[in-house]
Amino acid sequence: MSKKDVIERPFRVGIVPIPGFAVMSYACVADPLRAANLLSGKPLYDIVHFAHDPVAPSSGAASISDCIAIGTDVPLDLLLVIAGGDPFAVQDKALFGWLGRMARKGVRVGGVSGGPVILASAGLLEGRRMTVHWEHAVELAGRFPDLMIEKRLYVMDRDRVTCGGGTAPLDFIHALVSDHHGGDFARLVSDWFLHTEIRAATTPQRSGVLPGETLRSPHLQPVVAAMQDHIGDPLSLSQLALMAGVSTRQLNRVFVETLGVSAMAYYRRMRLEIAKRLMRGSSMAIAAVAEATGFASAAHFSSAYVAEYGCRPSADRIAASQSTRDTGSVLPRKG
Numbered sequence: 001m002s003k004k005d006v007i008e009r010p011f012r013v014g015i016v017p018i019p020g021f022a023v024m025s026y027a028c029v030a031d032p033l034r035a036a037n038l039l040s041g042k043p044l045y046d047i048v049h050f051a052h053d054p055v056a057p058s059s060g061a062a063s064i065s066d067c068i069a070i071g072t073d074v075p076l077d078l079l080l081v082i083a084g085g086d087p088f089a090v091q092d093k094a095l096f097g098w099l100g101r102m103a104r105k106g107v108r109v110g111g112v113s114g115g116p117v118i119l120a121s122a123g124l125l126e127g128r129r130m131t132v133h134w135e136h137a138v139e140l141a142g143r144f145p146d147l148m149i150e151k152r153l154y155v156m157d158r159d160r161v162t163c164g165g166g167t168a169p170l171d172f173i174h175a176l177v178s179d180h181h182g183g184d185f186a187r188l189v190s191d192w193f194l195h196t197e198i199r200a201a202t203t204p205q206r207s208g209v210l211p212g213e214t215l216r217s218p219h220l221q222p223v224v225a226a227m228q229d230h231i232g233d234p235l236s237l238s239q240l241a242l243m244a245g246v247s248t249r250q251l252n253r254v255f256v257e258t259l260g261v262s263a264m265a266y267y268r269r270m271r272l273e274i275a276k277r278l279m280r281g282s283s284m285a286i287a288a289v290a291e292a293t294g295f296a297s298a299a300h301f302s303s304a305y306v307a308e309y310g311c312r313p314s315a316d317r318i319a320a321s322q323s324t325r326d327t328g329s330v331l332p333r334k335g
Helices: 002-008 023-040 093-104 115-121 134-143 167-182 182-192 213-218 218-230 236-244 250-260 263-281 284-294 298-309 311-329
Strands: 009-019 047-049 078-083 108-113 155-157 160-163
Touching: 002 298, 009 023, 023 047, 023 078, 023 108, 023 167, 023 182, 078 093, 078 115, 093 108, 093 115, 108 115, 115 134, 115 160, 134 263, 134 284, 155 167, 167 182, 218 236, 218 250, 218 263, 236 250, 236 263, 250 263, 263 284, 263 298, 263 311, 284 298, 284 311, 298 311
Parallel strands: 009 047, 009 078, 078 108, 108 160
Antiparallel strands: 155 160
């Protein structure tokens, strides 16, 4: 679609708010489009909501009403799936099939926060660069090892759009509005939300900032950020030291003095924390969790898990599952 076509008629955005979606992610998509209409004095963007039921509940008290049934044939320019909670639990064949049909019709399809997980489950991200909320990235890579996952705010790759969620859609929508109506108008829309510092798509999703006293060490910040970016393919101590611009001995000294553990012990603990979340909150096989968190084998992973948590990964999963059944609740997830 040309810019001239966009100007002559509203650009129609379909939004699929998966029940339990995060309000922040939704608002950062929909509100800038509403503001664009308000500030321009004409309908530049039209939003249509889709769900299986007329009302789609969020993870909080808010909900979206007057949703059109998923599968309805409505002309769209962009279709975005917004999901929070546990998007891996969504196994909706009707939704997957409809998304595939819309994609084949030439509609640009995307996902926000956990939405890219649903697109991956529908087979719509093969051969495309993409991103997802950082909480889901490790599990997604474990389930779909061929995906080209990038650790950034949003990715626009031809007919696919993926966004990490949270406040990242503010930057994605800024780019969209800028492409349609120019940078000056896009900045006006962003200013409406006091969003004056526009972030590049390549901006990392996580700051890597450590608590308290660690802020006084300039060496820890780039190292911790690198650790976060290399969970499944751990870096060596010499590689981390090279990034920090210090010797391996000096890097270890900084970690011990600041955090009380060596650099590699901190790194392993970080990977085990992610592994524990995957064991308790996903159905991934132990070997897959081990591979996704950078352990050489399931046996090596199990040994490290016992040393850190005092129980085997399988026993921890059973205990967590039993606790969930007893309390009638689910483990909290972000997004």
